[in-house]
Structure formats: structure tokens, C-alpha cells
Amino acid sequence: MVAHTLAALADCAELHATLVVLSPDDTEFERHTPAFRGERAWLSRCGGATRAASVAAGLVALREHGAHDDDWVLVHDAARCLLRPAWVARLVAACRDDAVGGLLALPLADTLKAADADGRVDATLPRDRKWLAQTPQMFRLGVLQRALAEAGDAVTDEASALEALGLKPRLVPGELENLKVTWPGDFALAARLLETR
Numbered sequence: 001m002v003a004h005t006l007a008a009l010a011d012c013a014e015l016h017a018t019l020v021v022l023s024p025d026d027t028e029f030e031r032h033t034p035a036f037r038g039e040r041a042w043l044s045r046c047g048g049a050t051r052a053a054s055v056a057a058g059l060v061a062l063r064e065h066g067a068h069d070d071d072w073v074l075v076h077d078a079a080r081c082l083l084r085p086a087w088v089a090r091l092v093a094a095c096r097d098d099a100v101g102g103l104l105a106l107p108l109a110d111t112l113k114a115a116d117a118d119g120r121v122d123a124t125l126p127r128d129r130k131w132l133a134q135t136p137q138m139f140r141l142g143v144l145q146r147a148l149a150e151a152g153d154a155v156t157d158e159a160s161a162l163e164a165l166g167l168k169p170r171l172v173p174g175e176l177e178n179l180k181v182t183w184p185g186d187f188a189l190a191a192r193l194l195e196t197r
Contacts, residue, residue, distance in 0.1 A: 001081040001181060003033045004194065006041075008083040014092040015074070016040070017065070021058040023047045050153040052161070059145045069142025072101070075158050076136040079181045082193055083136075087175060091138055094172040101139035102170030103159050104178060105131040133157050134174040143167070 002020075009018045019042040022029055026045060030036075036043075044061035047054040055075055062073065074091070076083065087104060095102045108130040116122040137158045139147075147161035155161045159169045181190050 001190070002029070002078045003035070004081040005076065005078045005083055006033060006036050008085055009076070009088070010035075010040070011085040012088045013085075014089055017042050019044060019058055019062055019065070020078075021047045021054050021061070048153075051157075052148055052151065052153045052155050055158060056145065056148045059141055059148070062141060067141055069140065069145075071141050072096070072138055073141045073144060074136040074138045075144075077180055080135055080178055081181060081190060082177050082179060084175075084177075087178060088136060091136055091172050095138045095170055098170050100143075100162065100167045100169050101137075102172050103137035103157070104134040104174035105171045106134065106174050106176060107131055131171050133159060134178050134180075137169070139169070 006018065006020070009015060017040040020029070020036070022043065022045045024045045024047065026047075029043070042061070042065060044058060046057040046061055048057055058075075059073065062071075067073070072092075072095075074088070091102065091104055108127045110127070112125040112127045112130065113121050114123040114125055135157070139158060139162060143162065143165070144158055147165050147167075148155070148158070151161040151164045155164070162169055177193060179186060179190065181187055
């Protein structure tokens with residue numbers, strides 16, 4: 001999965017480099033991703049116990065590579081292995097001149113249900129103006145670093161941390177195919193979609 005993600009990012013002309021944040025205990029990455037090397041391929045074994053901690057540590061690593069507060073940073077889940085360079089280009093084009101930045105996202109198409117503690121429908125929620133967040137998410141390094149520091153480890157994406165600062169990230173239309181491989185059935189679906197490319 002990671003190799004597919006990295007191959008897509010390598011084909012993104014908009015990106016200066018790709019930093020992969022790994023657990024300090026990782027011993028498998030290089031074996032599975034031999035093509036990830038060169039001047040634009042950065043690696044840091046500084047990952048934390050949560051996504052927010054890993055991203056925060058990655059931002060420190062980017063500074064060690066010379067990144068500054070005003071530099072744009074795109075954060076992407078390696079589990080979204082079906083990423084296409086055109087989607088990254090769409091996000092960059094939409095956010096490059098934006099004061100806040102933004103994220104790929106999908107307008108919610110399905111009926112949305114809230115469940116009670118017994119797993120029964122508690123309510124049907126209105127789906128208008130609701131979006132499913134995806135990655136990449138694109139923000140300036142300095143403000144993202146501050147947002148994550150103030151929000152703590154509970155946030156599940158970078159946009160949430162910026163929202164906690166009172167900022168409003170831009171929603172950039174994503175693709176259904178940009179799914180996050182999470183559940184067992186997702187692996188088979190991702191494999192089928194990769195085979196059709």
C-alpha cells in the first residue's frame with residue numbers, strides 16, 4: 001500500500017519532496033519500498049502513538065530539512081493508496097492562494113444515521129452541507145504546527161486542528177476512489193481498483 005502511495009506522490013510535480021514518518025521501531029519500510037530514494041525522498045523514524053503526534057513530529061523533521069513557517073505542507077494517509085497525482089494537483093491549485101489551506105473531501109451522498117448504544121437507529125441526520133474528509137490536507141507549516149500543539153492528540157485530521165483555532169479550511173472535491181483502506185473488505189476493493197489502472 002505504501003509503495004503505491006509513494007509512487008503517486010513521486011509523480012506530483014507540485015511537491016518539493018515527500019517525507020515519510022515511521023515508528024522509531026520500524027524495520028520493514030526499506031525492504032518493501034526499495035524505489036523510495038533520492039533527493040526528494042525523505043524518511044524520519046519519529047512517529048508517535050497517534051496520527052496527530054506523528055504529524056507534529058514530521059513537521060519538526062521538515063524544519064530540519066529547511067522548511068519554514070510559510071511553506072505549504074500536504075499531509076496524506078498512506079492508507080489512501082489509490083491516490084492519483086491529478087488529485088494532488090487539484091488540491092494545490094485550489095489552495096495555493098488560499099489564506100487557510102484545505103483538504104480533499106467528498107460531499108456526503110448517503111443517508112446519515114446516528115446510532116444508540118444498542119446499535120439501533122437513534123436519528124436520521126440531515127446530509128446537506130456534510131462532507132467526508134480525505135487526504136491530502138494542505139496547510140502552512142507554522143499554523144499547522146501551532147494548531148496541532150494546541151489541539152493535542154485527540155484530533156483525527158489536520159483540518160480539525162485548524163478549525164479549533166477558528167479557521168475554516170477549504171473543501172476541495174475529492175474522488176470516491178480515494179478510499180482509506182481500513183476494513184478487511186477494503187483491501188480486496190483496493191486491489192481490484194489497482195488492477196483496473
